[in-house]
Amino acid sequence: IVMTQTPLSLSVTPGQGASISCKSSQSLLHTDGKTYLYWFLQKPGQSPQLLISEVSKRFSGVPDRFSGSGSGTDFTLKISRVEAEDVGVYYCMQSMRVLPAFGGGTKVEIK
Amino acid sequence: QVQLVQSGAEVKKPGASVKVSCKASGYTFTDAYIHWVRQAPGHGLEWMGCINPHNGDTYYSETFQGRVTLTRDTSISTAYMELSSLRSDDTALYYCARARSFDPWGQGTLVTVSS
Numbered sequence: 001i002v003m004t005q006t007p008l009s010l011s012v013t014p015g016q017g018a019s020i021s022c023k024s025s026q027s028l029l030h031t032d033g034k035t036y037l038y039w040f041l042q043k044p045g046q047s048p049q050l051l052i053s054e055v056s057k058r059f060s061g062v063p064d065r066f067s068g069s070g071s072g073t074d075f076t077l078k079i080s081r082v083e084a085e086d087v088g089v090y091y092c093m094q095s096m097r098v099l100p101a102f103g104g105g106t107k108v109e110i111k
Numbered sequence: 112q113v114q115l116v117q118s119g120a121e122v123k124k125p126g127a128s129v130k131v132s133c134k135a136s137g138y139t140f141t142d143a144y145i146h147w148v149r150q151a152p153g154h155g156l157e158w159m160g161c162i163n164p165h166n167g168d169t170y171y172s173e174t175f176q177g178r179v180t181l182t183r184d185t186s187i188s189t190a191y192m193e194l195s196s197l198r199s200d201d202t203a204l205y206y207c208a209r210a211r212s213f214d215p216w217g218q219g220t221l222v223t224v225s226s
Contacts, residue, residue, distance in 0.1 A: 042156075047217065049215075053212050098170050100161075100213075102155060105156070
């Protein structure tokens with residue numbers, strides 16, 4: 001499964017919203033009824049950290065300005081009001097199959 | 112809390128092998144897969160393979176098949192990634208991560224391949 005993220009980069013004014021798209025080459029809907037699409041943020045100099053699991057479930061401690069949506073092959077991560085601490089590279093990932101795959105990443109910076 | 116702690120940075124010569132460890136704590140080690148991910152300088156995340164600590168079953172990316180070996184020692188809750196026939200383009204950060212949700216991640220281990 002190939003994961004394609006757009007855009008490659010975003011420059012956002014603090015307080016403005018941002019949206020990242022992730023498309024998969026195959027449906028990520030598993031036979032168990034779950035959709036194994038995840039979003040991660042890798043802040044500068046840090047390991048990636050889980051933001052969203054199974055399309056739309058915010059991980060513990062993740063601010064509610066982050067939201068995930070989508071189904072099948074098309075998914076979106078939205079940040080409603082970007083803050084300075086949100087800078088970094090965002091990755092989507094599928095783990096529907098035993099062999100997971102990451103999107104290429106979207107770099108978010110502050111204007 | 113759930114934590115993965117990786118071994119320290121390594122410098123290797125081309126053709127050599129490297130073995131990176133990932134020690135788990137805060138949960139039952141055999142309850143969740145351990146994945147390994149590579150990140151070359153300035154590049155994105157590349158999945159290498161995973162191991163089921165419960166029975167030792169492994170799955171590898173085609174990119175690394177034949178060069179990477181994943182093992183584990185359940186007595187010390189530690190997973191290992193060994194990469195052989197190192198080349199200069201294997202210079203990268205190597206991460207371990209837990210379970211299908213890749214949570215949490217280890218701190219990363221920098222492997223530098225240089226003659």
